[in-house]
Amino acid sequence: MIDITELKEVERKYRTLSEGLEQKIAERTKKLEESERKSKELLEALPIGIILSSPEGKSLECNSQAYKILGYKSKNQFLKVHVLDHYHDPNDRKRFIRLHDRGIVKDFEVQLKREDGSVFWASINSKTQDLENSIIYVNSFRDITARKVVEQELKESEEKWRALSENSPAHVLLLDREHKIIFINRTVPDLSKEEVIG
Structure with missing residues (x-):
């Protein structure tokens, strides 16, 4: 015969542990969401364009400065365009990849194209990151046309x-x-x- 008191005690402990675990998960989720929100706010506050892209040239994420500098009206519109389409000279993309293969790209000066086809000078910095088992490029750039x-x-x-x-x-x-x-x-x-x- 099974003592029902022991079962109820085990069930109570299980429920207490389960509730505690759920509370910890909720707290961690809230902290992660807060951290993500702060990171996005920081990216949006930067006066430079930030683009996360694949080595193959697919834009994965960007801040609003990135798509605005390149003349796009929305992030979704921008993310549909292949990175190569932003280069005035496609050979510059090849040079960028070669530099990237050697390490961090620093102050790579290149002419880029806006959505309307107008050309401007940009300085690009880029670093390779491993994000969720995928290699991505973290790119920052700014318009240096006035300086040029x-x-x-x-x-x-x-x-x-x-x-x-x-x-x-x-x-x-x-x-x-x-x-x-x-x-x-x-x-x-x-x-x-x-x-x-x-």
Whole structure:
């Protein structure tokens, strides 16, 4: 004969353990959801585009900056497009993959295309991650078009200045703050730049 009191006691302990376990699961789930919410808020607050993609070029996830920089109206619209379609020159994607195969991609400057076909300069950083037994690329990028325009204007200005100063019939010399000659054109007879500069 089975003592019913013992069975009821076992059942009570089981119920207590089960309720405790359910409570712990609920607490952990709540913490995970809170952590995920904070991570998403952080990604959305960043002023750069973040894209998670497969090595084959499928976009898996992104923040709003990513699809906005690339000219898309929605995340869903953006995620349907293959990564290769964002490259102005498909060979740049191949260079990106080769760099990635060697490790972390840092400050990879490349021209990308927006949805409307307009081209802009971007700087990309990327790292490989193992996520749930799948390899993904965690990519961050920013629009550097304004910087590239300024760099090009500066280069052109320097080239013009150099051409003018080198070809001027007048003596042209440039001094630093300590009044040392740092540039002289070739109009000074019998002196080489090496003799005068410094």
